[in-house]
């Protein structure tokens with residue numbers, strides 16, 4: 687199995703899938719990780735398999751999605767934090783799927799909300815989904831804004847004095863998927879062991895920020911720093 691760092695490099699949005707089902711052992715591994723993440727976060731994420739309707743029925747515009755029959759439902763108690771939590775905890779599941787050799791794509795808009803909502807418990811809100819499966823291809827790396835447009839330094843820190851964990855975290859954050867590849871975030875090194883993450887606003891940017899926070903922590907190493 688590839689490492690989590692390799693998974694961040696290898697994960698790309700994939701919207702066309704073959705009809706090969708997700709194996710029983712991969713389903714078990716994903717379900718175990720989902721159960722742990724739900725217990726830790728209070729979310730009710732759910733793996734839906736062999737169920738194409740969220741990408742074939744209703745009035746939804748499916749963009750370029752083809753052959754989607756498996757997806758991760760990201761749902762939980764309705765609160766202002768739900769979208770950020772969905773990004774943060776969902777990214778852990780998406781990267782595990784990548785490690786298992788599966789392809790994925792986060793989907794906030796171009797899917798059938800009605801069909802997916804059947805897997806959301808009463809009283810909970812559907813945030814978004816992520817398609818999962820065996821891709822026709824493994825996708826291509828997104829173009830990224832130059833790091834200097836996404837990164838800042840607060841005195842006394844500077845580009846020259848920034849610690850290695852910060853550069854490693856930024857490297858990972860630039861690999862993170864964002865809605866429409868908008869990358870509306872800013873990461874500032876505020877001290878030898880502190881960083882700040884800001885949302886510059888845009889559609890679904892709260893989900894984006896959860897994903898970016900997760901990937902930055904994986905790159906930097908959770909014990910090397912604290913968020914401000």
Ligand SMILES: Cc1cc2nc3c(=O)[nH]c(=O)nc-3n(C[C@H](O)[C@H](O)[C@H](O)COP(=O)(O)O)c2cc1C
Nearest residue numbers: 698699792793794795796828863864865866867893
């Ligand atoms: C929060 C979020 C919502 C997204 N919603 C959609 C969507 O509705 N339809 C779609 O085709 N792609 C969607 N995407 C996929 C992005 O377009 C894609 O992740 C981005 O272009 C970066 O490419 P990458 O995933 O290959 O790194 C979404 C991604 C994120 C993070």
